[in-house]
Amino acid sequence: MDNNINAYNSILDLVGNTPLIKLNRITEGLTGNFYAKVEAFNPGHSAKDRIAVHIIEQAEQKGLLNADSTIIETTSGNTGFSLAMASMVKGYKCILAVSSKSSPDKIDMLRSMGAEVYVCPAHVAADDPRSYYEVAKRLHKETPGSIYINQYFNELNIEAHYNTTGPEIWKQTNGNITHLVSCSGTGGTISGTARFLKEQNPDIKVLAVDAYGSVLKKYHETGEFDHEEIYPYRIEGLGKNLIPKATDFNSIDRYIKVTDAESAHMARKIAHSEGMFVGYTSGAAMQATIQYNTEGEFDKNSNVVLIFPDHGSRYMSKIYSDEWMQNQGFFDAKNAESPKEIQY
Numbered sequence: 036m037d038n039n040i041n042a043y044n045s046i047l048d049l050v051g052n053t054p055l056i057k058l059n060r061i062t063e064g065l066t067g068n069f070y071a072k073v074e075a076f077n078p079g080h081s082a083k084d085r086i087a088v089h090i091i092e093q094a095e096q097k098g099l100l101n102a103d104s105t106i107i108e109t110t111s112g113n114t115g116f117s118l119a120m121a122s123m124v125k126g127y128k129c130i131l132a133v134s135s136k137s138s139p140d141k142i143d144m145l146r147s148m149g150a151e152v153y154v155c156p157a158h159v160a161a162d163d164p165r166s167y168y169e170v171a172k173r174l175h176k177e178t179p180g181s182i183y184i185n186q187y188f189n190e191l192n193i194e195a196h197y198n199t200t201g202p203e204i205w206k207q208t209n210g211n212i213t214h215l216v217s218c219s220g221t222g223g224t225i226s227g228t229a230r231f232l233k234e235q236n237p238d239i240k241v242l243a244v245d246a247y248g249s250v251l252k253k254y255h256e257t258g259e260f261d262h263e264e265i266y267p268y269r270i271e272g273l274g275k276n277l278i279p280k281a282t283d284f285n286s287i288d289r290y291i292k293v294t295d296a297e298s299a300h301m302a303r304k305i306a307h308s309e310g311m312f313v314g315y316t317s318g319a320a321m322q323a324t325i326q327y328n329t330e331g332e333f334d335k336n337s338n339v340v341l342i343f344p345d346h347g348s349r350y351m352s353k354i355y356s357d358e359w360m361q362n363q364g365f366f367d368a369k370n371a372e373s374p375k376e377i378q379y
């Protein structure tokens with residue numbers, strides 16, 4: 036510390052070392068002990084801070100970046116925010132191609148953090164020139180001195196979690212973790228964390244959360260890419276319409292699919308029961324855990340760690356808006372006439 040002042044050198048020093056917090060009430064009726072790794076405690080409010088810092092710093096070490104460099108990425112929002120934050124601190128320009136499915140608050144936040152944002156249609160094929168992948172690739176080609184983060188196909192995404200999330204959980208549970216429940220989008224979080232944990236104890240069960248409308252579960256089970264599995268869904272950041280290279284399918288024991296409606300209600304219930312204001316996919320992870328519990332796979336000695344990827348503030352115009360929930364028909368699933376009838 037300079038001048039004997041107790042301060043961090045920059046906000047990036049606060050990435051990682053997120054707390055593990057016991058879940059006390061939402062787990063009523065479940066067998067075992069349940070803990071959430073709450074990634075909203077990262078300074079950019081999501082797990083993606085870890086990969087943003089790691090990938091940029093690896094590029095710096097390889098000499099790929101200079102003062103005028105541009106960081107380019109496709110993103111559902113969280114990775115973009117983390118990259119924009121890291122680029123701002125380190126002095127790089129940041130260009131992001133995002134899906135039109137991303138919440139408007141997320142897009143505004145990216146722009147607030149100084150990023151240049153291109154909004155691309157969500158429901159086109161990945162190889163369509165309008166898709167956010169193709170737009171990002173084109174911008175990378177057209178921008179000299181840029182690097183393309185390419186989180187779905189970048190091994191460093193896995194490495195970031197192998198180096199940090201995995202060891203943190205191992206230490207926080209004193210090696211007593213029995214199950215990991217993590218959403219699978221790029222697959223970086225689950226693959227890196229699982230790889231580290233299984234190296235310590237191969238008996239740890241790794242459960243991946245997938246969305247209805249995504250190909251991941253079927254691919255894991257059959258090795259087949261089934262186009263029939265693909266259709267639009269609401270949850271952002273979970274599941275995929277392609278097979279990401281950043282997913283190590285061998286590190287995953289089981290995929291569990293969750294619905295848009297149940298995941299949304301579960302996120303709201305986490306806020307109401309645990310006082311944790313978390314994002315849509317945290318609800319998905321909790322929902323998957325409850326579904327898995329019905330199979331009798333947990334016992335009283337199970338120590339289950341769920342990764343809660345981001346903060347609820349990113350979903351004010353979505354799952355935390357009664358109007359949005361009603362428009363999706365998500366209250367119908369609960370047989371409620373109005374939001375006021377829902378008791379979490």
Ligand code: PMP
Pocket residue numbers: 111113114218219220221222223224225271272273314315316317344345
């Ligand atoms: N939840 C949210 C909110 C996300 O943005 C992401 C990233 N796409 C995930 C979960 C999944 O994490 P990963 O990409 O590491 O599989």
